[in-house]
Amino acid sequence: MDDRQSLEGWTKEDICAHLGDDYDRFHGAVVPPIFQNSLFTRKTVNHGYTYTRVTNPTTEVAEKKLAALEEGEEAKCFASGMAAITSALFSVLEQGDHVLCPKSVYAPTRGFLEIYLNRFGVEATFVESESVEAFEQAIRPNTKVIYLESPVSNVFSLQDLSELSRLAKAYGLTTIVDNTWATPMYQNPIRFGIDLVVHSASKYLGGHSDIIGGVIIGRKEAMTQIMHRERGMLGGIMDPHQAWLLLRGIRTLPLRMREHQANAMKVAQFLEKHPAVSRVYYPGLPSHPQYELGRRQMSGCSGLLSFVPKGRGEQIHAFMKGLKFFEEGPSWGGFESLINSPGLGISEEASRLTGIPSGLLRISIGLEKAETLIDDLDRGLYSLSKGREIG
Ligand SMILES: Cc1ncc(COP(=O)(O)O)c(C=O)c1O
Known part of the structure; x- marks a missing residue:
């Protein structure tokens, strides 16, 4: 959220139920409508919206709730968890960089790091996730990112978020955490100093096995760049109907x-x-x-x-x-x-x-x-x- 003051006294339950449901803006509709349009015209009034690949008012309501739930400044929704994960990584990596990641990470994330990014000269090392020392020992001069998933897929071992974030800061690295398992109800990595949080919204956030979606949460500057560059250029945005179903899921999270x-x-x-x-x-x-x-x-x-x-x-x-x-x-x-x-x-x-x-x-x-x-x-x-x- 931009305006942190306005969240004082809000519980997570309050955020899920009400934050962003701007009754005045939406003609008193108790549920915000689906803005199922690609384009926003602005001949007479500039509402601040241009094109749904950039922003959409329905998607923005979900993003407000998710940013507040994760205690981050801004959130951006994506067409899938993988679109969010790959965009988060693309937003920080350059040719020749190196990534550290727990070895039991979600298999397509591993595939992206190990095989796909390798085509662009990015290397990854997969480490025993329980040990902070294993991460530190694997750091190289070209390491740029520590990518985490805690608990990790299938075997649910944890990574020490606070220690790893301290380690990353000492070496000037960016930290990303896949927080899909715990959800923002039970774990808030930004509290421990993590830079970017990603989720598959296809799991608990949606909760009804009827959407595929993803989200990245982080600081305003990083998220603005992701909105224009990775989401805007690669185009993996969540569509408004998906966002509306996601909002319905979040209400009962x-x-x-x-x-x-x-x-x-x-x-x-x-x-x-x-x-x-x-x-x-x-x-x-x-x-x-x-x-x-x-x-x-x-x-x-x-x-x-x-x-x-x-x-x-x-x-x-x-x-x-x-x-x-x-x-x-x-x-x-x-x-x-x-x-x-x-x-x-x-x-x-x-x-x-x-x-x-x-x-x-x-x-x-x-x-x-x-x-x-x-x-x-x-x-x-x-x-x-x-x-x-x-x-
Ligand atoms: C831990 C984890 N992260 C990310 C994803 C990817 O999410 P999506 O299927 O929405 O792309 C999954 C999907 O199973 C997952 O289990």
Whole structure:
């Protein structure tokens, strides 16, 4: 937000419900309208809008809420999380630069850093994300960016945001954090000195598995440049209808996150005690190796976790197929529970490079009743342990 004063006394719930819903400006409409137009004419009045690839009043309402939720100065919405991530990286990188990144980062982000940017002479080093020392040791004279994702995809290890931001400042590096997992409800990286925060809005921010979107939040100067250069020139802007659906999702974000968290905690505790499960990966469990760090930098946890069941590949496939309330799919953060299998069939080499253990299953805990999900998993795990098909 430009005007920080106006947010005094606002809670995150208030921001989600009301910030930017300017009733006077929108004829008293309790829900801001969708400005479904590409062009804004200005023969008689200059409203400050020109073309929807640059700005749009509906998208701006979502951006106001997201900037305020992340405690940043400005936010800019994108057509997808990947459009936001690639634009954030393009905004700071030049030919010959070097990037540091945790090794278990979201696979397309890794692909962009490792393969795509390599064509332009940018190199990346993927490090053990738990260790600040590993980041420091990997810094080179041409390092420009520390790109983080905390908790990191699939195995949910954390990076120390405050220490890494201190390290980056000491070496004059830019820090970017993918904050999709924790959402701005439970983690605000800018508080720890992080420069740019990115999200896939296709997950919890949207929350209904009906949009693809992304956002970058940061300081006004950086965001103005991103608006004109990376978003304006590469053109990956969110469309107004998507922004309107995103706004609808944001209104219920606080209560959805409370439910996702409560459900996921119950499921994680159930899985942790189950004899057919060898390991659970969830930062909300006191047994998580970085539980204390998580408590310092996050005020809660979302509903995405993973576990390794005991069994052979085909038995684990049968277990997944037999579940009633977990559809199989790679996304997460919606109202529906999902399962996918990043660790099934993974080669030893890929497992070593990404940190994903063989047999790992990832589940996104939705808004069904926790007991329903636990019963479903319990039935499946019982059959798995007996080596039978689920009946
Ligand atoms: C951690 C993380 N970041 C970014 C993305 C990319 O988001 P999108 O699918 O909106 O491009 C995803 C998508 O799964 C993700 O899991």
